[in-house]
Amino acid sequence: MPPTIYDVAERAKVSTATVSRVFNNRTRVAKDTRERVMKVAEALGYTPHISAKNLALQKTNLLAAVVPFETDFFYAQVMRGMQDALIDSDFDLMVYMAPEKRETRGQLERALQPGRADGVVLLSAELSDAQAEMVRASGQPFVLVDTHHSFFDSISVDNDEGAYDAVQRLLRHGYQRIAHITVAPEAPTPARNRRIGYEQALTDAGHAINPDLIVYSTTYPFGFMEEAGYEAMEQLLELPEPPDAVFACSDVQGLGALQALKDHSLQAPEDVAIVGFDDIHTSRHVGLSTLRQPMREMGKLAVRKLLQRIAQPSRTPSKTVFAPEYIARSTCGTVTGTRATAAAVAL
Amino acid sequence: MPPTIYDVAERAKVSTATVSRVFNNRTRVAKDTRERVMKVAEALGYTPHISAKNLALQKTNLLAAVVPFETDFFYAQVMRGMQDALIDSDFDLMVYMAPEKRETRGQLERALQPGRADGVVLLSAELSDAQAEMVRASGQPFVLVDTHHSFFDSISVDNDEGAYDAVQRLLRHGYQRIAHITVAPEAPTPARNRRIGYEQALTDAGHAINPDLIVYSTTYPFGFMEEAGYEAMEQLLELPEPPDAVFACSDVQGLGALQALKDHSLQAPEDVAIVGFDDIHTSRHVGLSTLRQPMREMGKLAVRKLLQRIAQPSRTPSKTVFAPEYIARSTCGTVTGTRATAAAVAL
DNA sequence: TTGAAAGCGCTAACAG
DNA sequence: CTGTTAGCGCTTTCAA
Numbered sequence A, B: 001m002p003p004t005i006y007d008v009a010e011r012a013k014v015s016t017a018t019v020s021r022v023f024n025n026r027t028r029v030a031k032d033t034r035e036r037v038m039k040v041a042e043a044l045g046y047t048p049h050i051s052a053k054n055l056a057l058q059k060t061n062l063l064a065a066v067v068p069f070e071t072d073f074f075y076a077q078v079m080r081g082m083q084d085a086l087i088d089s090d091f092d093l094m095v096y097m098a099p100e101k102r103e104t105r106g107q108l109e110r111a112l113q114p115g116r117a118d119g120v121v122l123l124s125a126e127l128s129d130a131q132a133e134m135v136r137a138s139g140q141p142f143v144l145v146d147t148h149h150s151f152f153d154s155i156s157v158d159n160d161e162g163a164y165d166a167v168q169r170l171l172r173h174g175y176q177r178i179a180h181i182t183v184a185p186e187a188p189t190p191a192r193n194r195r196i197g198y199e200q201a202l203t204d205a206g207h208a209i210n211p212d213l214i215v216y217s218t219t220y221p222f223g224f225m226e227e228a229g230y231e232a233m234e235q236l237l238e239l240p241e242p243p244d245a246v247f248a249c250s251d252v253q254g255l256g257a258l259q260a261l262k263d264h265s266l267q268a269p270e271d272v273a274i275v276g277f278d279d280i281h282t283s284r285h286v287g288l289s290t291l292r293q294p295m296r297e298m299g300k301l302a303v304r305k306l307l308q309r310i311a312q313p314s315r316t317p318s319k320t321v322f323a324p325e326y327i328a329r330s331t332c333g334t335v336t337g338t339r340a341t342a343a344a345v346a347l
Numbered sequence C: 001t002t003g004a005a006a007g008c009g010c011t012a013a014c015a016g
Numbered sequence D: 001c002t003g004t005t006a007g008c009g010c011t012t013t014c015a016a
Helices: A005-012 A016-024 A031-044 A050-057 A072-086 A101-112 A129-138 A159-172 A189-204 A226-237 A251-263 A281-286 A295-311 B005-012 B016-024 B031-044 B050-057 B072-086 B101-112 B129-138 B159-172 B189-204 B226-237 B251-263 B281-286 B295-311
Strands: A062-068 A092-098 A119-123 A142-145 A153-157 A178-183 A214-217 A245-248 A273-275 A290-292 A319-322 A325-327 B062-068 B092-098 B119-123 B142-145 B153-157 B178-183 B214-217 B245-248 B273-275 B290-292 B319-322 B325-327
Touching: A005 A016, A005 A031, A016 A031, A050 B050, A062 A072, A062 A101, A072 A092, A072 A119, A072 A251, A072 A295, A072 B072, A072 B092, A092 A101, A092 B072, A101 A119, A101 A129, A119 A295, A142 A295, A153 A159, A153 A295, A159 A178, A159 A189, A159 A245, A159 A273, A159 A290, A159 A325, A178 A189, A178 A226, A178 A251, A214 A226, A226 A245, A226 A251, A245 A251, A251 A273, A251 A281, A281 B281, A295 A319, B005 B016, B005 B031, B016 B031, B062 B072, B062 B101, B072 B092, B072 B119, B072 B251, B072 B295, B092 B101, B101 B119, B101 B129, B119 B295, B142 B295, B153 B159, B153 B295, B159 B178, B159 B189, B159 B245, B159 B273, B159 B290, B159 B325, B178 B189, B178 B226, B178 B251, B214 B226, B226 B245, B226 B251, B245 B251, B251 B273, B251 B281, B295 B319
Parallel strands: A062 A092, A062 A119, A119 A142, A142 A153, A153 A319, A178 A214, A178 A245, A245 A273, B062 B092, B062 B119, B119 B142, B142 B153, B153 B319, B178 B214, B178 B245, B245 B273
Antiparallel strands: A092 B092, A290 A325, B290 B325
């Protein structure tokens, strides 16, 4: 229905090759020819047909991002960073959201189909060796965010280190019974690494690891949600000896835990201190201490890396690890702090 | 590089047409032929080339969403709703984010290019008549979210009504000097309509409209951000007669206003009541009273409408308007309420 | 500087 | 049920 290059060529009395040339100025075209063509194109309202272009060039100028549904706040920030990096490129972005973790695989396959995109970034999903091999076989430029694989560029945050840091700080503040709220044991790597950091910090400080103080939330999906944190906190409060501090493996869970405290008329940090992970928008407003991930930076870097790889497919894979930054807020203070000085946490 | 339909056809000793048939099962294919083809395809790792398919079918199975950058929380929710609706379709989604409002136009044109997508939804951006005409001329199925135009399907929330409702409630609670924080006068429609609702409610209640109590935040971009709300609140507090209530045209601004109150050692609703608009995630945690927009629903409906229009391009445009729902939380209570009963808002 | 023509990989009549 | 063939709209040698 829209005019094609043939229509323009015909009306401008040139060949389609010439029209193509004026629209891509790769090759010199006589000035008056160019003007004539442009005039006709304008009159007709001609715009090149993208699919046709894609096929001819074997290039789509499209990047695909595959993201699991549950990483709501995370992916939004990362995507924003990706857009930042896309601004002065001529690439567009498509998004494959996987409603459930297990469907990530399907979305990934789809994103990798030949002729679909020029590269893909996969967010927060672990790659089995078989999958990694599949990706490699596809020949598609590929970048991982939040996980690693030796085949590909990857960008992540030092989860162990961040968790270690958080727990160490809690210990320094004088907390004795530090619990950990995390997701199912078959957790994705980031969560697993945070648990490892938690355990390591305790061990290094000469504390035993008390299984009762580690609660795995099994709520779908992988417990990355407030309800999970809420229930986990309630479970912890029912313990004969409840914890005096909680390190939650995500802010979302931390918020749920905070809510549970409040519903039990308890306060943070006076009754139980809480530290989360991520630094989502809400955390700041609620005073949740946390480890900040530079989500936007990560997204930005991800597409930078991807674009680089598209340009030079054979460069050796890079692995960049950001250090999470501890953000001190009101849900984690010194144990000896008085109620008077600590801000009350509402709702 | 990846195998093509020709490779499969050759090795399976059939024509490309047959291979195409087994991959699209539109037409019957003998069982053993199909199996042979499949086996070869599998062995070769063949997957149809999407660009080629798109060109041949004149269909991309792609939807484009054009969203302005500044609508951070809003777009994330709407996009999620769009994904909801896409789950059992075979369409994928691409996202065009406009880093600045004025670039929305460029992104829109890009999204509309022939052969790019099968339809586009435009978020929170007003369409000039010239633009509307351009869109119509492109022949692309098109849906508006957050604004209207007689040419297209549109989905929005009743902004006037919501604002009217909010202000009426404030009046019933006994507030006398109700201010309004909004964005620049050349505001996008939703904000403008909220201001109109605000003014109407006051007028209908026999109150005069005090220009001092309407503050337009001019901070980029369009003041849809916390800083803008913060500054606006400070400005209001400096008035000889400060307001006793504020209706902010977005939650983000409401949060900023809340922060300003806190920094001035004031509380909501005791000193100044605050009502926002949107109901973003943070609002719940902070106790911000607000008008909820069913963002996810809206996104879902947007792609539904779009898919319908793709199916039947000539159906008459529909206009659906959701009613915003007032969510009573702690930043807006009865004036006579005591501090004891009202929850303190932290940080 | 320009045109002719082949090709990108797939689909869809139309015959058989 | 299957093959032949002509596109889909654009790019790009190769000649002129």
